[in-house]
Amino acid sequence: MVEVEIKKEKPMKYRCCAGFWHAVAGALMILIGFFLWFNPEISLIALALYLGAALIVVGAGYITSSLESDNGWWTFVGFLDVLIGIVLVSNMGITAATLPIVFAIWCLAVGAAQIVSAYKFGRQDLPWGWSMALGVLGIVFGFLIIQYPLVGTIAISTLMGLYMVFYGAFEIAEYFYFNKPKRVES
Template sequence: MTFNPTLDRANKPLLRALAANWWLILLRGIAGVIFGLLAFMWPGITALSLTFLWGGYALIDGVASLWAAITGGGAGSRGWLLLVGLLGIAAGIFAFVWPVGTAGVLLLFIAAWAIATGILQIWGAIRLRKEIEGEWLLIVSGVISILFGLVLVMQPLAGALAVVWMIAIFAIIFGIDHILLAFKLRSYKA
């Protein structure tokens, strides 16, 4: 049985909501790629600068997710988007309010955020599996996020340059994945 986006979309409120806001997922992807490229361009970045850069990224990502949850109209459960949004906003604010303290625990902080976000993205993909083809893109993003968080937990003493590169690679892969997902959702837009 194949999925016909025109006929099946009316019975899929979550898909309609995500398709209507595909551009927010695209913005999340673009922000991720830009963040990753900036991290590669400035490999000697200090822990404090990285804290502010990452805090800005987490805040933008959280606001975009929260906006998608709020503007989802009559869609079904948008709880996973709401949680991702609130988690990102909280992480971003924490990084700006306590930058010195955050710099000291940034690796564990980012690891916890990445693991939680990954779990929520997989949860969201599972909820979408009957509504959309290509939900695997969100699953891939979630798995990458969880793996990235686990690597940071298991290797906390890695050199600053290696950490910057790991974060940059994660952000670029995450960004590209979300850009692909956004264009897939755009094809379902009414």
């Protein structure tokens, strides 16, 4: 019989990684957030790039997983995601102007796929309520953006700027939380 010595590792203490650069990053994020609020065209161009890259990756994932499960709706959504992602990345100026409509079409397609999935889940006695609700919400949101594209543009820019401001505030709060002076008891 061979004896194996198992060493127990000491538990790692939580080490704070919220150094000074977190505060700097937070301040930069807040500045960028306000800049995006007041310059919606720049935020739309940046969003087009990020959203395009994300849609290509997500679409490839949908295509791969839907081929394994033989789900035609998600294969369709995957190809649509990849196609829209390529369009967003390759035509930045045009994309910024048409992003609300492209986003609305994407919301309609994904909303329809979620409703179909909810129906399939329900037939298999699986939870389907959230999928149905999000599908309906996506379709309503898509139609609202098509009806009011300028509002869609403003909403997208505002939400992007708002996220950056909140993210920056979180980074700064994290820095101060983890770097507060230690109380020394005598």
